[in-house]
Amino acid sequence: MADPTARVLAVQRLLRVEAEGAHVARLADGAHPPDVSRRAVDYVSGVTRQKRWLDFLIAEFYRGDVEGLDPELRQILRIGTYELIEREVAPHAAVNEAVETAKALLHRGAAGLTNGVLRALDRAHRAGALPDPDTGDLANDLAVRYSHPTWPVRRWLDRWGEEATRAFLAASNEPGHFTLRVTGGAEAVPGVIRELADLGVEAEPSEWTDDFLAVDRLQPILRSGLLDEGTVAVQDVAAGLVVHVLDPQPEERILDAAAAPGGKAVYAALRMHDRGEVAALDVSEAKVGLIAGAARRHGLSIVRPVKADLTTWESDARFDRVLLDAPCSGSGVLAKRADLRWRRSPEGLDELAELQDALLDAAARHVRPGGLLVYSTCSVEAEENDDRVAAFLSRRNEFRLESVEGLVPDALVDDVLYRALPHVHGTDGAFAARLRRSPD
Numbered sequence: 389m390a391d392p393t394a395r396v397l398a399v400q401r402l403l404r405v406e407a408e409g410a411h412v413a414r415l416a417d418g419a420h421p422p423d424v425s426r427r428a429v430d431y432v433s434g435v436t437r438q439k440r441w442l443d444f445l446i447a448e449f450y451r452g453d454v455e456g457l458d459p460e461l462r463q464i465l466r467i468g469t470y471e472l473i474e475r476e477v478a479p480h481a482a483v484n485e486a487v488e489t490a491k492a493l494l495h496r497g498a499a500g501l502t503n504g505v506l507r508a509l510d511r512a513h514r515a516g517a518l519p520d521p522d523t524g525d526l527a528n529d530l531a532v533r534y535s536h537p538t539w540p541v542r543r544w545l546d547r548w549g550e551e552a553t554r555a556f557l558a559a560s561n562e563p564g565h566f567t568l569r570v571t572g573g574a575e576a577v578p579g580v581i582r583e584l585a586d587l588g589v590e591a592e593p594s595e596w597t598d599d600f601l602a603v604d605r606l607q608p609i610l611r612s613g614l615l616d617e618g619t620v621a622v623q624d625v626a627a628g629l630v631v632h633v634l635d636p637q638p639e640e641r642i643l644d645a646a647a648a649p650g651g652k653a654v655y656a657a658l659r660m661h662d663r664g665e666v667a668a669l670d671v672s673e674a675k676v677g678l679i680a681g682a683a684r685r686h687g688l689s690i691v692r693p694v695k696a697d698l699t700t701w702e703s704d705a706r707f708d709r710v711l712l713d714a715p716c717s718g719s720g721v722l723a724k725r726a727d728l729r730w731r732r733s734p735e736g737l738d739e740l741a742e743l744q745d746a747l748l749d750a751a752a753r754h755v756r757p758g759g760l761l762v763y764s765t766c767s768v769e770a771e772e773n774d775d776r777v778a779a780f781l782s783r784r785n786e787f788r789l790e791s792v793e794g795l796v797p798d799a800l801v802d803d804v805l806y807r808a809l810p811h812v813h814g815t816d817g818a819f820a821a822r823l824r825r826s827p828d
C-alpha cells in the first residue's frame with residue numbers, strides 16, 4: 389500500500405522553498421520517522437537541484453500549460469519524474485505513490501493527470517526516447533539538460549569548452565561524495581574504518597591525503613557520537629588540503645581571518661599538535677560560537693575565536709601565516725548545496741570580487757615581514773580566484789606568488805596554484821594561492 393507521507397511532506401517543503409526562499413538545508417526536522425524524513429530530504433534536494441530539467445520533461449508530456457498547473461500538482465509531478473528518471477525507482481511504485489499523493493493533497497482529476505503524464509514519461513524513458521533540449525543555443529540547451537541557470541553555463545562554455553562544461557555540470561548534479569577528516573591522523577584511520585563498518589558505513593582512505601576517509605553515506609555518522617566526540621569531522625578533502633597549502637607549524641602564530649564554522653582553523657591546530665596560536669576571526673556573532681564548539685570537541689586549547697570585522701580589526705601582533713578563506717559564490721560545491729545554483733547572479737559575482745579584494749588587503753596587514761598569506765575559495769570562477777590573486781599582486785608589490793608544489797598531490801597543482809575541480813578530481817572545487825611577504 390502506497391504511503392504518501394514523505395511525498396506530502398516534500399511537496400509542502402518545496403512550496404516553502406519556492407514561496408519563501410527557504411534554504412533546503414534548513415528544512416530538516418525531527419517530527420517524522422527517520423526513513424520518512426530521509427526520503428523527504430532526498431525529494432526536496434533532488435527536485436530543487438533538477439527542477440529545470442524536470443519541468444522541461446513534464447512540459448513535453450503534459451498537453452496543457454505547465455506554468456498554469458496547480459502548484460502542489462506541479463511538485464507532485466516533479467517528484468514523480470525525479471524518481472523515474474534520476475532515481476530509477478520501479479515505475480509502478482513511482483507512479484502509484486505520485487497518484488496517491490495527488491489524491492491525498494488534491495482531487496481525483498489531479499490523480500488521473502499525474503498517472504497519465506508519468507506513465508507516458510516512463511514509456512519514453514524505457515524506450516530510450518526522452519526528448520533532449522534543442523533550441524540551437526548550446527548554453528541554453530545544456531542549462532536545461534543539467535538544470536542550471538543559463539548565464540553561468542554560457543560563461544563556463546566560453547572558458548572551458550563543451551566537453552569540460554558538460555563534465556562539470558554532470559559532477560555538480562552528483563551529490564553524495566562525502567569525506568571525513570580523522571582527528572587522530574593516519575594512524576587512527578584503520579580503527580575509525582572499523583567503527584564506521586559497525587555503523588553500516590563503507591569507508592576507504594582518501595586518494596588525496598592519508599588522514600581523510602571517503603564514505604558512502606553520512607546519515608548514520610551524523611546520528612552516531614563520532615562527531616560529538618571529535619573522533620571525525622565532516623570536511624571535504626579539497627577544503628582540508630587548503631590547510632596543507634597553509635602548512636602551519638607547531639609554535640607558530642596563525643590567523644584564520646574568515647574562520648567560521650572553524651573546519652580549517654581546527655585542522656590547522658591539529659597539525660600544529662595544539663602548540664602555538666590560531667586566532668580564528670569571523671564577522672558573524674552566531675558563527676563564532678561554532679568555532680569555539682568545534683575547538684572544544686577536538687580538545688584543542690590554541691584556537692582563539694574572535695568576533696570582528698576583518699576590514700576594521702586591529703591587532704598588535706603580526707602573524708607568521710594568515711589564511712583568508714574568503715566568502716565566495718560556492719560554484720565548487722554546487723553538488724552539495726541543492727539550491728545554491730538558483731541563488732547566484734552575475735551581479736553577485738562582481739560584488740564578491742570587490743569584497744574579496746577588500747578582505748585580501750585587510751588580511752595582508754596582519755602578515756609579518758617574511759610571513760605567508762594564503763588566499764582560498766571554494767569557487768571555480770577565475771574572477772574569484774586567479775584574477776583576485778593577480779589584482780592583489782599588482783596592488784601590493786611587497787608580496788610575491790610562491791608555489792604550492794610539494795604541499796599537495798601533484799595532480800592538484802596547477803602551475804604554482806592549488807586547484808581542485810569536481811569533474812576532474814571527484815572532490816569539491818577548491819582554490820588556493822601562497823603569497824609570500826618580503827622580509828622588509
Ligand SMILES: C[S@@+](CC[C@H](N)C(=O)[O-])C[C@H]1O[C@@H](n2cnc3c(N)ncnc32)[C@H](O)[C@@H]1O
Pocket residue numbers: 627645646647648649650651652653669670671672675696697698699713714715716
Ligand atoms: C568560506 S567561509 C569560511 C569557512 C571556514 N574557513 C572553514 O573552513 O570552516 C567565509 C567566512 O567569512 C566570513 N566573513 C565575511 N565577511 C567577513 C569580514 N568582513 N570579516 C571577517 N569574516 C568575514 C563569513 O562570516 C564566513 O563565515
